[in-house]
Amino acid sequence: MKKQGIIIIVIILILVVATFAFINRDKFAAPENQNTNNAQVSEEYKNLQTNDDYINAIDDTLNYIS
Amino acid sequence: MKRTIIILLMFTLLASAVYAVGSGEIPRASPSPTIEEKKIDCDSLSLRVDRIKCRLKYGAKEENVDYDVRVPEACRTLRNPTACIALYKNVQQNRCYEKTVTEKDRCFKTLVGFSGNKTEESARNYMILLLYGIEERIEDANEAGTVSDDKAAEIIDLIVDIKQDILDGKKRADIVIKLNELRQKLGSIK
Numbered sequence: 001m002k003k004q005g006i007i008i009i010v011i012i013l014i015l016v017v018a019t020f021a022f023i024n025r026d027k028f029a030a031p032e033n034q035n036t037n038n039a040q041v042s043e044e045y046k047n048l049q050t051n052d053d054y055i056n057a058i059d060d061t062l063n064y065i066s
Numbered sequence: 067m068k069r070t071i072i073i074l075l076m077f078t079l080l081a082s083a084v085y086a087v088g089s090g091e092i093p094r095a096s097p098s099p100t101i102e103e104k105k106i107d108c109d110s111l112s113l114r115v116d117r118i119k120c121r122l123k124y125g126a127k128e129e130n131v132d133y134d135v136r137v138p139e140a141c142r143t144l145r146n147p148t149a150c151i152a153l154y155k156n157v158q159q160n161r162c163y164e165k166t167v168t169e170k171d172r173c174f175k176t177l178v179g180f181s182g183n184k185t186e187e188s189a190r191n192y193m194i195l196l197l198y199g200i201e202e203r204i205e206d207a208n209e210a211g212t213v214s215d216d217k218a219a220e221i222i223d224l225i226v227d228i229k230q231d232i233l234d235g236k237k238r239a240d241i242v243i244k245l246n247e248l249r250q251k252l253g254s255i256k
Contacts, residue, residue: 045168045175051252054200057171058245061180061196064189065238 114139114226119219122208133158140194140229150233153178153191154198162195163202170199190232197232200252201225213255221251 046057108120118139131138133155141150157163162173175181178191201222208218228244 044181045171047167048170048196048199049167051200051203054196054203055245055249055252058193058196061189061193062238062242062245064184064186065193065232065241066186 109136115219115223118222118226119215122205122215122218122222125209131158139226140233143230144233153194157195157198163199174199190235193232194229197225197229200248207255217255221248221255224248224251 047053048057106120106124108117108124111117111120133151137147137151138154141147141154144150156177157174160173160177162170162177165173174192174195178188178195179185180188180192204213204218204221204225207213208215213221224244224247228241228248231241231244
């Protein structure tokens with residue numbers, strides 16, 4: 001009886017963890033996906049970190065202005 | 067007895083699942099009070115550079131401004147400022163400036179439609195957002211004490227000037243001159 005109870009509790013705990021992981025799967029997967037996305041879009045999207053990055057992005061965009 | 071234990075355990079499982087769902091999003095704190103809320107009327111000042119300096123001094127950062135109350139400086143001189151104000155509201159609502167590096171650029175480009183078939187209008191709007199990004203950086207540097215109020219106001223005033231030229235449909239040659247001036251001013255605060 002005691003042994004059965006312990007087994008049930010362990011199963012329940014596993015289910016709780018699995019449920020939590022499933023519900024929050026996007027958060028857990030985010031860093032990996034983000035890196036993949038960044039690698040894929042690095043050509044298209046600019047790294048806007050410094051003032052020079054912004055100015056260079058503006059310079060590039062000027063080509064679309066008459 | 068056995069059935070009661072199982073029911074209790076099932077209840078615990080459900081409660082944990084509900085808790086997990088509920089804790090998915092943490093509500094954000096509302097933005098800090100704006101200059102309007104502090105009842106300091108920088109808008110009444112006649113010179114733009116003075117208005118900018120006043121807002122810097124009293125901590126009314128652009129990102130916290132309620133654009134239903136105050137028209138952005140760059141939109142003020144336009145004959146029809148509606149689209150310009152909408153652009154500012156849109157970028158504020160989408161929190162583009164809180165995003166980092168490429169995600170920020172992605173946010174800008176998505177908002178103004180500067181991807182795929184790039185039009186001149188989308189390019190001009192994209193440039194407005196990039197200039198706004200520099201403005202934000204200057205405000206942050208001013209807040210951190212690395213750039214003085216006078217210098218920050220001078221640079222932001224020039225940024226607003228360039229934004230007005232872009233929104234007014236000025237030619238590339240006119241914009242480039244002021245952009246070079248901005249580049250020099252930014253270089254002086256490194």
